[in-house]
Amino acid sequence: MPKWALFPRMRFTRQVLLLQIGVVVLVVGLGVALVSSLLRSVLTEQYGERALAIARSVAADPVVVAGAAARRQGGPLEVRAQAVTASTNALFVVITDDKQIRLAHPTPSEVGKQVSTRADDALAGKEVVSAVQRGTLGVSVRSKVPIWQGKRVVGEVSVGFEVAALTGEVNQLIVLTSVFAAGALLLGAGASALLNRRLRRVTHGLEPHELTELLYEREAVLHGIGEGVLAVDAQQRVTVRNDEAERLLGTPLAVGTPLAELDLSPRVRKAVAEGLPVDNLLAVAGDRVLVVNSRAVRREERPLGTVLTFRDRTDLDTLTRELDGIRSLSDGLRAQRHEFANRLHTLSGLLQLGHHAEAEEYLQTLTETTGARAEPPGEQVADPYLQALLVAKSEQAQEKGMELRLSDDTLVLAAVTDPVAAGTVIGNLVDNALHAARMGPRRPAAVELGLLADGTTLHVSVVDSGPGVPESLRDKLFDEGVSTKLAPGHGLGLALARHAARAHGGDVWLADPGGGATGALFVAKLPGLLSGPAS
Structure with missing residues (x-):
């Protein structure tokens, strides 16, 4: 008792x-x-x-x-x-x-x-x-x-x-x-x-x-609860946190640690410093995309601190990308079905009218144009994950009337040890390049991707036919929320790609802002991402 x-x-x-x-x-x-x-x-x-x-x-x-x-x-x-x-x-x-x-x-x-x-x-x-x-x-x-x-x-x-x-x-x-x-x-x-x-x-x-x-x-x-919770006092020192917050942010959150000493997103620091309510702010932490909400706490007009909550949006973004890929594939298959049906109807009409020579010539033309569809990269890239990614991105480019091609010096005969990191870096760089090429003045719009293995290090280069990176964005291109796209919710791809590369000891950078004969050139270095030759 x-x-x-x-x-x-x-x-x-x-x-x-x-x-x-x-x-x-x-x-x-x-x-x-x-x-x-x-x-x-x-x-x-x-x-x-x-x-x-x-x-x-x-x-x-x-x-x-x-x-x-x-x-x-x-x-x-x-x-x-x-x-x-x-x-x-x-x-x-x-x-x-x-x-x-x-x-x-x-x-x-x-x-x-x-x-x-x-x-x-x-x-x-x-x-x-x-x-x-x-x-x-x-x-x-x-x-x-x-x-x-x-x-x-x-x-x-x-x-x-x-x-x-x-x-x-x-x-x-x-x-x-x-x-x-x-x-x-x-x-x-x-x-x-x-x-x-x-x-x-x-x-x-x-x-x-x-x-x-x-x-x-x-x-x-x-x-x-399934959300991460982090509370800081008026002096921006950690007072309360849970295990989920440490897991999502990827850093220890010892009580009493000043917020300035923590490896947090600039967006999160800004939200705490301003003390204003923040709803559904997207921020990058490591290889994760987090949804951040922030509320300042007061008692009798005296500021007590700020409470932040974090939700993991990475899985949702992954599912969204997969759904977009499936939707693109479905649309492509539907378009092919309609195209195939139209060709069959045309061939049937020629045969019914007795134009056998024209039908034979039409079949010969169809046989020659069928190879225009995206095909696996062949012997240049041996890893199945990279092959699948390149086929998907090629189909996506063709759907938008653009071309995604591999550079002549592309050669990767080793297996990828971390397909998620490879997909994050290459996928985001290619997506941004396709968008820039489509919005650019040059036609035909195209993106050239280069992949080169150097031991266990994978080198990536992506160049597009777009207008290049404006000078006002070159210094902050990899910051969260910085994007040339007008629709909200963008500006995280490059930041995610850089975080994923740096997690492997590498980096992603803008090698050439473009604007002349070509568009922007982005380069990535991913150490330790390759193992032995793919079987």
Whole structure:
């Protein structure tokens, strides 16, 4: 059972307050008790030392020494003892002989009797200091001193002070100490109350079990959703993140790390820096295309930070490209079916009309033009993935009335180790080149693709017949969102291609912006993308 369940009706902050006050009371009480004990001990020692000094002075008096040696009771000894008692406010001054018989006592009837408290140590030549004993006059703090005559002990002097006087002084000091203790208690209680108030304000009045439940719920939500979540504070330091965010961004997101030290997309940094709401922003992270949403968080007009969510659009883009390829293939097959049907109808009509020579000539013409369709690249490219990609792009170019051809020096006899990276780089470069060629003034529109293997490194070059890259875009061509296309959602292809190439230790760059006799020339270097010769 949790500790807070022991007090189900009492708030945790109140429990803390009562506990703190209880601790303060206990500490103050123990302090007062300790001080009282020390005060009593000190005062007892002081009274004992005072009694010892008086007893020494009396024991050194020649009259007392002579009277004790002669065992004379009363008389001068009684006078001396009463005078010292009156002058020192002592409870008693008692003089005895070496047989412990009283020679002087405040009560005359006690003279000549045996002392009530033994004085063996004093008669043995030792001084007794601060002894609390009960005698005929009550409990007192007393000291005893031997009376020497030469080298012989002839008696002893006992001086005592009433314990009530000691107790009175102790009580006065305890009262004074208690006043300070009460002040300390009030101060401690006040500090505890302020701390309790501060605790309520910091926790917004939530109980510990409620805070625990909130923590569990936060962890469940953060790590249970399929989106990446990243929260930064007002100083742009990471405060909250989940595993999905680290996976999508491809970088560790340690709590407390400044956003500037993370390898994030410029678009993401800009979204956080501006503090404006962002919806469905496309950004590149590694080889992924992410959809980013951003919201600034405020509380009572005070900025608390920014929360970003990430969704992976890479799979969706892959499916979209595959669907486009299938659609293009379907359209091509449909066009071929219609074309084939039209040719059959024409041939059937010629035969029905008896124009056999014309039908034979028509068949010969169809046989010669059938090879115009896109064919596999043959022995120049051996990898099946590259062959399929080139056939698909060639069909796509033909559909748009353009030509995609391989350069004369193209030669790749090795197998591709990462078809996805190869498709990302080559596919995006060819797509951009086809678009540029179609939008350019030169006809026929064409794109030339060069592929060359150098060990395990694949070199790619793509040149189009378009107008070239405008000078205003050359320095930022590979930035996210930069595109010559007017439709929204573009500007990610080149950025993705560069990220994929750099992930393999290579790069993609603009070798020639074009604009003269040819269009732009893009070059890519992909180390480690090839293995041994394809079988």
